[in-house]
Amino acid sequence: MSDVLDELFQIDALGPSGAYRSRNRMTVTEVGGKPVAELSLAPAPYVSRAMSALRKADTMDREARLAAIARAGEAFQNGTIAGLSPDEYHRMVSRISGLGIAEVRSAAGKIAAYSQQAWDRAQFARPLGVVPTTDHPSVGKGVGLWVRRGDVFGVHAAGNHPAIHGGWLEALALGYRVAVRPSRREPLTPHRLVTALHEAGFGHDHVIFLPTDYAAADEMIHASDLAMVYGGADVIAKYSGTRLLPQGPGRSKILIAGEHDWRDYVDLVVESASRGGGTGCTNVTTILVEGDRSVAADFARAVADKLALIPSLRPEDECAVLPVQPIEEARRIESYLLETAQGTEAMLGGEGIVDDLGDGSAVMRPAVHVLDSAADVQTKGIELAFPCLWFAPWSPEDGLAPLKSTLxxxxxxxxxxxxxxGLEDGSIRNVYAGAVRSYFSAPNMPHDGYLADFLMKSKGYVRVPDALPPAP
Structure with a gap:
């Protein structure tokens, strides 16, 4: 191995016996192409043994595991983990993922907050009248008891944003043993979080970090009782099933109807599109406005004018908003966008969206296109991981159809x-009525349903003394 590779940060698999450095390693590069880390790819036999160890492990006491999760979250945000200080971690993730460093820092804060709230967040999904533990005072009268649907939870993670790793802490809080298969695009966050959980008191056979190739990822998912799978339509289709919770594209939408003046909502749309670099499933993709096509075009032009003012900056710049990609990947996405956008009117990005930074990386500039009709939304309104917007005219006669398939x-x-x-339609997961930004959330609100809806079930339970009462 060369001297350059010897100096790379090592991202080992973290299995039941601790860190595992495999022979098969993948070089992780920053957006400019410079190697910064090596990711060990665990082979299928190792994954199989690791999953078997998870299944054999005993569940940690609830109070102990909640305290350990909280300690891990604090260390994740503020401590030196696996040799990386918080600042070093933020910078490395920013350069690998292309997200602005301020957004990476914010995501770390969110993960820390989730660690303090994991149990309470899960309880929002608990049915009314169902109790969470067997020591509840009502068990003598007969209760519904909230219990896990299994013991081992697999996470096939995405790499678009670090904050997604706060979600699976709920499963750990509920007593699942958890296996995380990271995205090769950004494996540092789950590696840091799992390491922090081990240092906080979780056994190596309770939560594991399994970077793998796709074949071994299949082994992890098949060996899990339940699994959460992130990805596009192809990944979701591959792993579809009742034991799997898909986490696919959001295709979030905004409709401005009635007599409301679209000029009042330009900033709302700009912020909904650009927050977090436009990389999230809650960033708006499609905007429909009541009126003819000229109204939609005027609205699109006003939004495009504001989005065009966002500067192109390297991700480590504190003011960076727009995401950065390796130049080859940026060109590939650009070609896909331009092909899809044929026949539409471009208000921004019609000649391309790649802004070459000259170091092998490129900023993904915003794109704004106008569709001829609301009927085009479902075929043309693609979601991409930067501010990419599709405007269309809408009328009450169009109804709900163009608004479907929406997070x-x-x-x-x-x-x-x-x-x-909208509330009754199964393809629309959340409805926000009023002037709300598309990324709005609250701790008690589901994201794509409550995760605990998937993880838990209700079981009847009663406990009374063993001795029968005296006969009357």
Whole structure:
């Protein structure tokens, strides 16, 4: 191995026996192409043994595991983990993922907050009248008891944003043993979090970090009782099933209907599109406005003018907003966008969206296109990991159809009937009525349903003294 590779940060698999450095390693590069780390790829036999160890392990006491999760979250945010200080971790993730460093720092804070709230967040999904533990005072009268649907939870993670790793802490809080298969795009965050959990008191056979190739990832998922899978339509289709919770694209949308003036909502749309670099499933993708196509075009032009003012900066710049990609990947995405956008009117990005930084990386500039009709939304309105917007005219006759297949649907000025239809439609996961940014969230609100809806079930339980009462 060369002297250069010898100096790379080593991201080992973290299995039941501790750190594992495999022969098969992948070089992790920053967005400019410079190697910065080596990721050990665990082979399928190792994954199989690791998953077997998870299954054999005993569940940690609830109070002990919640305290350990909280300690891990604090250390994740503020401590030196696996040799990386918080500042070193933020900078490395920023350079690897292309996210602005301020956004990476914010994500670390969110993971720390999730670590303090994991149990309480899970309880929002608990059915009314169902108790969480067997020591509840009502068990003598007969209760519904909230219990796990299994013991081992697999996470096939995405690399678009570090904050997604706060979610699976709920499973750990509920008593699952957890296996995390990281994205090769950004494996540092889950490696840091799992290491912090081990240092906080979790056994190596309770939570593991399994970087793998796709074949070994299949082994991890098949060996899990339940699994959460992130990815595009191809990944979701590959792993579809009742034991799997898919986490796919959001395709979030905003509708401005009725007599409302779109000029009042330009900033709302700009912020909904650009927050976090536009990389999240809650960033808006499609904006529909009641009126003819000229109204949609005027709205799109006003939004494009503001998005165009966002500067192109390297991700380690504290003011960076737009994501950065390796130049080859940026060109590939650009070609896909331009091909998809044929026949639409470009208000921004019509000649391309790649801004070459001259170091092998490129900023993904915003794109804004206008569609001819609301009917084009479902075929043209693709979601990409930067501010990429599709505007279309809408009329009440179009109804709900162009608004479907949506994570977050913002309805401004909509009549009650349309709001109710959105709430009843199975392809629309969340409905925000009023002037709400598409990324709005609250601790008690589900994201794509509650994770604990998937993890838990209700079981009847009663406990009374063994001795029968005296006969009357």
């Amino acid at each position: 977050n649907l913002v309805l401004i000025g909509a009549e009650d009937g349309l709001i109710e239809a």
